[in-house]
Each structure stands twice: as structure tokens, then as C-alpha cells.
Amino acid sequence: MTRKSGASRLKQSQLGFTFVEALVAAALIGVGFVAVSNLFPIGYSNITYSGNQTLAASYAQQKIEQLKNLPFDSIDTTNCSYVSENLDNGFSRSCVLTPNVGVTGSVGDLKKVRVTVTWPGGSRPGGSTLIETLFTWQ
Numbered sequence: 021m022t023r024k025s026g027a028s029r030l031k032q033s034q035l036g037f038t039f040v041e042a043l044v045a046a047a048l049i050g051v052g053f054v055a056v057s058n059l060f061p062i063g064y065s066n067i068t069y070s071g072n073q074t075l076a077a078s079y080a081q082q083k084i085e086q087l088k089n090l091p092f093d094s095i096d097t098t099n100c101s102y103v104s105e106n107l108d109n110g111f112s113r114s115c116v117l118t119p120n121v122g123v124t125g126s127v128g129d130l131k132k133v134r135v136t137v138t139w140p141g142g143s144r145p146g147g148s149t150l151i152e153t154l155f156t157w158q
């Protein structure tokens with residue numbers, strides 16, 4: 021009697037994957053890749069929008085810093101007006117000055133400045149960022 025080798029003693033189902041099993045596994049992996057690949061455009065859109073928000077806040081803060089470096093009496097409609105100024109990449113910035121905030125009948129010692137920066141949309145609607153601050157004389 022001859023001895024059978026170890027491979028021949030195994031049943032047919034234990035030898036490896038069948039073609040159907042490999043096909044099902046490939047289909048499941050494909051569905052996973054498609055699901056993950058659909059997240060990339062959404063993520064890119066969110067990153068771009070957040071970058072625009074950060075840039076807009078920087079442009080607004082830049083205007084506030086420019087006004088902060090002026091003497092208090094020089095902060096007026098000549099350097100803070102409703103007229104929108106165009107910046108890089110389609111951004112625009114406007115500044116609104118409200119003098120004599122909260123002061124009734126006395127010399128104005130408090131000014132409110134509101135800076136709004138807007139940007140155009142790409143794959144989603146554009147947006148705007150608003151920064152508001154108060155100036156007083158010292």
C-alpha cells in the first residue's frame with residue numbers, strides 16, 4: 021500500500037479560494053474604494069472653504085490694524101467707507117464706521133468699526149466674514 025501525500029489527503033474545498041469567493045472579495049473591496057473616493061471632493065471643498073474663511077478673517081484684521089495705527093481723530097469715512105475695495109482672488113472688503121457710539125450729547129469718544137470681507141464661491145456658495153471692534157481715544 022502506498023502512502024498518499026499530505027496535499028492529496030485534503031478535501032477539494034480546503035485547497036484554496038474558489039473563483040466565486042475571489043470575485044465576491046474583489047467586489048466588496050471595490051465598493052469600499054468607491055465609498056472612500058466619494059469623500060475626497062467633499063473634503064477638498066471643505067478645506068477650500070475653510071481656507072477662504074481664514075484668508076477673509078486675515079483681510080478684515082488687516083484693515084482693523086491699519087485703523088488702529090491712526091490717531092483717533094483720523095478714523096473717519098475717508099479711511100473707512102462703505103465703498104468696497106477689491107482684493108486678491110475675488111475677495112472684497114468694506115468698512116463701516118459708526119461714530120459717537122453710546123454717547124449722548126457729549127464729545128464722541130467711542131467709534132465702532134465693522135469690516136466685512138466677502139469671497140466668491142467655487143464648488144459651493146461664497147461667503148463673508150465680519151469683524152467688529154470699538155475704538156476709543158487714550
